Amino acid sequence: MLVLLKTRSYLRQFNQMRKRWLERLGVSPRRFNQLQADYQALAETLGALSPCLARQVALHEIKPLPENTWNELCLLVSHSSDGKLKPHMRFYAQHLQQQSIGVVLILNADVQVQTLQYAMGDLDVFSAVYVRPNLGYDFAAWSQVFSVLKNTCQGLDRLYLSNDSLAGPVNEVAWLTVLQRIRGSSAGLIALTDYAAPRWHAQSFF
Numbered sequence: 001m002l003v004l005l006k007t008r009s010y011l012r013q014f015n016q017m018r019k020r021w022l023e024r025l026g027v028s029p030r031r032f033n034q035l036q037a038d039y040q041a042l043a044e045t046l047g048a049l050s051p052c053l054a055r056q057v058a059l060h061e062i063k064p065l066p067e068n069t070w071n072e073l074c075l076l077v078s079h080s081s082d083g084k085l086k087p088h089m090r091f092y093a094q095h096l097q098q099q100s101i102g103v104v105l106i107l108n109a110d111v112q113v114q115t116l117q118y119a120m121g122d123l124d125v126f127s128a129v130y131v132r133p134n135l136g137y138d139f140a141a142w143s144q145v146f147s148v149l150k151n152t153c154q155g156l157d158r159l160y161l162s163n164d165s166l167a168g169p170v171n172e173v174a175w176l177t178v179l180q181r182i183r184g185s186s187a188g189l190i191a192l193t194d195y196a197a198p199r200w201h202a203q204s205f206f
Contacts, residue, residue, distance in 0.1 A: 038199060057132050059144055060113045065128035065152065070102035073127070073153065074160035077141045079134060080109045083116040088167040093125045095169055099179055101160065102127035104149070106141045108134040138163050138204060158182070162206040 074096050078089050085107070093103040105126040109116060113131050123129050130145050142161050146153055153159055169175035182190055191202030 057135050057140065057144060059148065060131045061128075061148075062131055063123055063126065063129040065102070065104060065149060067152065068155075070100070070127065071156060072101045072158045072160070073149075073156050074101050074103050074162055075106060075142050075145055076103055076126075076162050076164070077106045077108060077138045078164040080107055080111070080116070083109060083111040085122050086164055089164060090122065090125050092164075092168065095175065096160075097125060097127075099176075104128040104130065104145060106145050107131045108141055110134050160206060161204050163204050166205055 076089070076093065076096075078086055080086070089105065093105070096103050103126050105123070105128070107116075107129065109131055110133075116131065128149075130148075132141060132144065136144075138161075146159075178192070189202070191204075193203050193205050195201060195203055
């Protein structure tokens with residue numbers, strides 16, 4: 001009982017000291033706990049991601065991007081488990097090209113570059129093509145190719161980041177309306193959808 005009472009006394013003193021410290025920082029205990037929970041969720045999320053840095057992954061340039069060609073460019077990530085290009089990628093790229101958006105295909109492949117099974121005719125709709133190992137998720141792919149094309153990208157009016165998660169567009173009117181709204185916006189970042197888990201973030205569905 002004596003030990004329990006001393007422990008309770010110690011905890012009360014600790015909480016009082018903690019409360020005074022937070023008050024001096026201008027943060028309420030409730031807000032501090034929320035920030036601590038947010039930080040923990042972020043740390044756990046980052047810890048679950050691949051530690052592989054983009055610059056540590058081999059990048060193969062299959063089709064180079066012509067200089068000074070586009071005012072808008074889309075970095076389009078696609079995964080290939082068998083070395084084949086997904087059939088809806090050409091359809092997607094064609095609709096982007098029709099709206100004067102250059103398309104840089106970034107193929108995250110689970111196979112060696114030498115075993116990729118595409119014909120050069122499959123690539124004519126893409127402005128440039130890069131192949132890399134499937135490491136680091138979409139952001140690693142985008143950032144790696146962006147670092148190669150940064151001089152070109154810095155002169156763009158808009159840079160689109162997208163992946164192969166969705167097939168489309170399936171509605172021409174809606175597609176053109178979305179592009180019109182994007183081009184008419186003065187925002188520095190536009191996302192068409194978001195997600196709340198593990199914390200709020202924008203998504204690359206486009």
